[in-house]
Amino acid sequence: MVSNVSMAVNLGGIHMKNPVNTASGTFGHAWQFEGFYDVARLGAVTCKGVAAESWPGNPAPRVCEVSSGILNSVGLENPGARAFAEQYGDYLGELSSRGCAVIVQAVGHSVDECRRSVELLDEVAPWAAGIEVNISCPNLARGGRLLGGTPEDAEEVVSAVRPLTKKPLLVKLAPARVGEIARACEAAGADALSLVNTVNAMSINVHTRRSRLSRPTGGLSGPAIHPIAVRMVWEAAQAVSIPINGIGGVATGEDAAEMILAGATTVSVGTANLYDPAAASRVLDELEAWAVEQGVSDINELIGAFEC
Amino acid sequence: MKATRDSARAHLFDFAVVSNEQVAEGAWCMVFKSEVAALLAPGEFVEVSVPGDPSQVLRVPLSFSRADAEAGTVRIEYAVVGDGTRRLSLMRPGDTSTLVGPCGHGWRLPGGEGRVLLVAGGIGLPPVLAAAEMLAAAGRTFDAVVGAQRGSKLVGVDVDLLREAASADPASRVVVCTDDGSLGRAGFTTDAMAELLAERSYDAVLTCGPTVMMAGVARLAEGAGIACQASLERMMGCGFGACSCCNVAMRDGTSRSCCMDGPVFNAGEVAW
Numbered sequence: 001m002v003s004n005v006s007m008a009v010n011l012g013g014i015h016m017k018n019p020v021n022t023a024s025g026t027f028g029h030a031w032q033f034e035g036f037y038d039v040a041r042l043g044a045v046t047c048k049g050v051a052a053e054s055w056p057g058n059p060a061p062r063v064c065e066v067s068s069g070i071l072n073s074v075g076l077e078n079p080g081a082r083a084f085a086e087q088y089g090d091y092l093g094e095l096s097s098r099g100c101a102v103i104v105q106a107v108g109h110s111v112d113e114c115r116r117s118v119e120l121l122d123e124v125a126p127w128a129a130g131i132e133v134n135i136s137c138p139n140l141a142r143g144g145r146l147l148g149g150t151p152e153d154a155e156e157v158v159s160a161v162r163p164l165t166k167k168p169l170l171v172k173l174a175p176a177r178v179g180e181i182a183r184a185c186e187a188a189g190a191d192a193l194s195l196v197n198t199v200n201a202m203s204i205n206v207h208t209r210r211s212r213l214s215r216p217t218g219g220l221s222g223p224a225i226h227p228i229a230v231r232m233v234w235e236a237a238q239a240v241s242i243p244i245n246g247i248g249g250v251a252t253g254e255d256a257a258e259m260i261l262a263g264a265t266t267v268s269v270g271t272a273n274l275y276d277p278a279a280a281s282r283v284l285d286e287l288e289a290w291a292v293e294q295g296v297s298d299i300n301e302l303i304g305a306f307e308c
Numbered sequence: 309m310k311a312t313r314d315s316a317r318a319h320l321f322d323f324a325v326v327s328n329e330q331v332a333e334g335a336w337c338m339v340f341k342s343e344v345a346a347l348l349a350p351g352e353f354v355e356v357s358v359p360g361d362p363s364q365v366l367r368v369p370l371s372f373s374r375a376d377a378e379a380g381t382v383r384i385e386y387a388v389v390g391d392g393t394r395r396l397s398l399m400r401p402g403d404t405s406t407l408v409g410p411c412g413h414g415w416r417l418p419g420g421e422g423r424v425l426l427v428a429g430g431i432g433l434p435p436v437l438a439a440a441e442m443l444a445a446a447g448r449t450f451d452a453v454v455g456a457q458r459g460s461k462l463v464g465v466d467v468d469l470l471r472e473a474a475s476a477d478p479a480s481r482v483v484v485c486t487d488d489g490s491l492g493r494a495g496f497t498t499d500a501m502a503e504l505l506a507e508r509s510y511d512a513v514l515t516c517g518p519t520v521m522m523a524g525v526a527r528l529a530e531g532a533g534i535a536c537q538a539s540l541e542r543m544m545g546c547g548f549g550a551c552s553c554c555n556v557a558m559r560d561g562t563s564r565s566c567c568m569d570g571p572v573f574n575a576g577e578v579a580w
Contacts, residue, residue: 025551025552026550026551027550028548028549028550028551029311031311031312031313031315031316032315032316032318032548032549032550033316033550034313034314034315034316035316035317035318035319035548036316036318036319036320048552056561056562056563057552057555057563059555059557060542060543060554060555060556060557061542061543061553062543062552062553062554062555063543063544063545063551063553063554064543065364065365065366067363067364068363068365069365070365070366070545072545072551072553074551074552074553077552077555077563086310087309087310087311088310088311090310090311090312091310091311091312091313091315094313095313222365223365271365272365273546273550274366274545274546274550274551275357275365275366275367275546277318277320277408277546277548277550278320
């Protein structure tokens with residue numbers, strides 16, 4: 001739609017023509033969506049997470065459906081940073097030149113692995129507008145607890161990767177202790193925060209008594225987690241002054257608007273991309289219509305405009 | 309292979325149900341009208357949004373037995389195995405929804421000019437019928453083994469169409485077998501396949517059915533030195549390569565995507 005509302009936002013140095021982004025792991029490497037709409041309409045896309053070396057991911061089944069959402073245990077399968085840039089770099093560079101900010105995501109199973117993937121991505125993805133580091137992976141060097149599950153651990157990861165890139169650095173948080181962890185990330189030099197990652201959950205086939213995934217637990221995403229995510233974005237927004245990219249069950253413009261009112265500067269559409277492939281484009285239109293309805297001239301006026 | 313903006317094949321289409329009827333125990337046949345009909349190749353699939361329960365968000369991946377570009381219709385046969393397919397079975401003529409397609413890579417026309425062997429088990433029959441019609445259109449000869457748990461579960465209309473596709477070749481054989489012997493010969497498809505392999509030579513084997521059956525078919529084909537294509541099934545998140553949920557483990561230790569690299573794989577490369 002064409003309106004007089006300015007939709008441009010600044011996510012910690014990532015200049016986006018509108019606040020709509022995509023959640024890592026739900027948008028492939030963006031090219032898969034070109035058959036549904038012009039992906040360059042979006043303010044940004046966030047690519048699937050990549051490590052320095054390839055990861056095989058978990059065995060099948062990796063996904064099951066639950067009420068208003070899905071559980072996944074993909075295990076961050078990825079080809080490694082160099083192969084990622086080789087296969088998708090040309091397309092993503094072109095997407096960037098079409099006016100869509102491309103955010104790449106770094107993953108690791110230890111602080112050192114995160115360091116190596118950020119370092120490599122900085123080298124092989126010159127077209128990237130920013131690097132998001134996912135601190136919701138298990139830290140295999142420390143018994144499998146979350147890489148950034150405590151403020152101390154989060155600060156350690158962010159401090160370790162911060163000097164390795166001049167690009168805007170986003171940190172993607174797990175849905176726990178977000179206020180404290182957000183503060184720790186800000187103190188360690190993060191430019192922006194993405195939250196929330198999936199919610200650790202279980203689904204059991206009672207007939208076979210087995211998990212419906214190949215592992216006992218998986219990550220819950222989709223509309224089921226939206227109200228939780230809105231609350232966490234609100235908490236984080238009160239805790240820090242760096243901008244927030246709100247993620248969690250966003251499927252409509254109203255869902256995105258809630259995130260913005262709670263304090264998010266940008267909003268990522270995630271699981272909805274899988275079942276409604278034109279969702280992110282539609283969310284953009286609906287969000288703009290909402291801004292018009294609210295009578296503002298700039299979407300930035302609505303960030304954190306929630307009134308208790 | 310490098311991705312480009314033009315690599316994306318899947319698009320969003322509307323569809324309208326023409327007919328939707330039960331054709332066997334637990335199995336339905338739906339014909340719908342959709343522009344996707346002109347784009348589908350045998351062995352590919354579509355991801356259908358099934359109305360009726362907004363809390364169940366994922367689309368249902370469905371293979372098809374025939375896509376008629378001229379009539380603009382697609383025929384799918386499906387087993388009611390969960391809530392999505394149960395709601396699908398409730399759709400009535402005139403009902404509309406959306407689908408994503410074409411998804412995946414389908415059957416490849418086998419090299420050579422010799423006879424091809426098709427092996428179908430259970431609800432694996434529809435994509436095998438699509439393969440049979442592809443072979444017939446290419447002037448290739450084939451035999452087929454079609455299996456089901458019991459006669460009541462066999463989709464008879466598909467077997468008739470399979471025989472029709474094979475009819476240009478008087479020497480072709482279509483063998484029906486059931487686990488309990490209630491229709492055709494008693495026994496597994498792999499038993500019938502082994503007998504055919506002993507009698508005749510084949511250029512290729514194409515199979516779709518339960519994983520345990522396809523693993524057996526792949527083993528027999530490999531033992532006979534015959535190239536084998538298998539159409540696999542996985543729980544899927546999207547069907548067009550966005551989520552990496554439908555991985556297939558390969559013998560070389562790598563992992564492939566069922567929705568993008570498959571669903572039809574070289575059976576010899578799959579870690580059964």
